[in-house]
Amino acid sequence: MNIHIIGGGNLGVAIALGIAKYTAGHQVTVTRRNTESIEYLTAKGIVVANNNLHNIEQADLIVLTIKPYQVATVLSEITPFISGKILASAVSGVTIEQLQTVTQNTCSWVRIMPNIAIQFGASATCISFAEKDKAVLQPVVDLFQKLGTAPIIEEKLMDAATVLGACGTAYALRYIRASMQAGIEIGFDSQTALAIAAQTAKGAAQMLLEEKIHPEQLIDRVTTPQGCTIVGLNEMEHQGFSSSLIKGIKTSLNKIKE
Template identity: 70%
Template sequence: MKVHIIGGGNLGVSVALGLAKFSKDNQITVTRRNTASILYLEELGVTVSKDNKHNIQEADIIILTIKPYQVDTVLAEILPVISNKVVASGVSGLSIENLQKKIGDSNYAIRIMPNIAAQFGASATCIAFNEKHKEVAQNVVALFKDLGTAPIIDEKLMDAATVLAASGTAFALRYIRASMQAGIEIGFDWKTALDISAQTVKGAAEMILEENIHPEQLIDRVTTPQGCTIAGLSEMETHGFSSSLVRGIKAALKKIKG
């Protein structure tokens, strides 16, 4: 597929890198106004351009990874030269209805919410679309499946997906940082503590995804009666470990909804 990514920043570059590494037989273009910092993508076969319209007529999918306030400027540039295009938007807060109004009925609005782990083929990209665009959306779903998982969700959960899957990356990283900090306190240098913490989280996540079971079933396998793990868990819960995370996620959702 010919994939045209407008907005080569944090997310756009992650998606481009992921597609270059994990999704075969695509031609990828990434645009932004100042391209100097992303020219290295060309070594991976990605076309980098300052021109948002560069070969856009040939694109099968146009991906928007720009900030909400940049949308109207970008669309004013590209709309005169596109029709029958799938426009997959990762722009937070821009509804399918509003995007569809902006791009007109000759194009198809799809909403995507990837995260920056797309670069490693490990994003959880939530995707929403109108039923009438189900067929054209399948290419988008297939593309993002190459970059991790791509659950199709009801659009009304898109803000929740933003918090759980995009902000969630930061929340998970904060857990790893705290675990590293504790690792230093109990005797490791920071690098060893970080490697152990990150690999342990990766292993836990892989077990859940592989076995498709509730986390408590796996926790049960680790907690020996009267052992150190249950002692640690009980202490953490006394200090609000789970409730703090739940409250944080709900606060983030409240913020996104304004």
């Protein structure tokens, strides 16, 4: 496919790099107004342009990775050139119906909610589309499945997907940072503490994904009766560990819905 990414910021660049590294046979173009900071992408075979219409006629898939308040401007610019094309929007809070209306029902829309680990082929990209477009949008689903996991969800869950899957990257990183800080307090230098904390989190996630079991079943394998793991875990729960995470996720969701 010819893939045209509009909005070469954090997410747009991560998608472009992920496609370039983990898939084959795609030509990627990334656009933004000020391209200086992303010119390095050309060395990886990615086309960089400061004009959203650059080669847009050749695009098979157009991906929007701009902020919500930039959508109207960008769509008014590209709508005359995208009839019959497939568009994927990663923009939070803008519905397929709204996107269809602005583009005068001339193209097929899919909403995607990736996270920046897409750069490493490790995103959880939630995908949503209208049932009537299922067949035509299959190549988009196939593409994002190559870049991590790509569950198809109901569109009404897109805000929740934003929080759990996209904001979730920050929550997971904060967990790792806290573990690192504790690691320093109990004797490690910061680099060693970070390496241990990050790999331990990655290993725990990998076991869950590969064994497809509930986290508590794995926790049971690590906790000896009256041992040091269970006393630490229980102290974390007494201090509100799970509760604070759940409250934080719900607060993020409320903010999105404002």
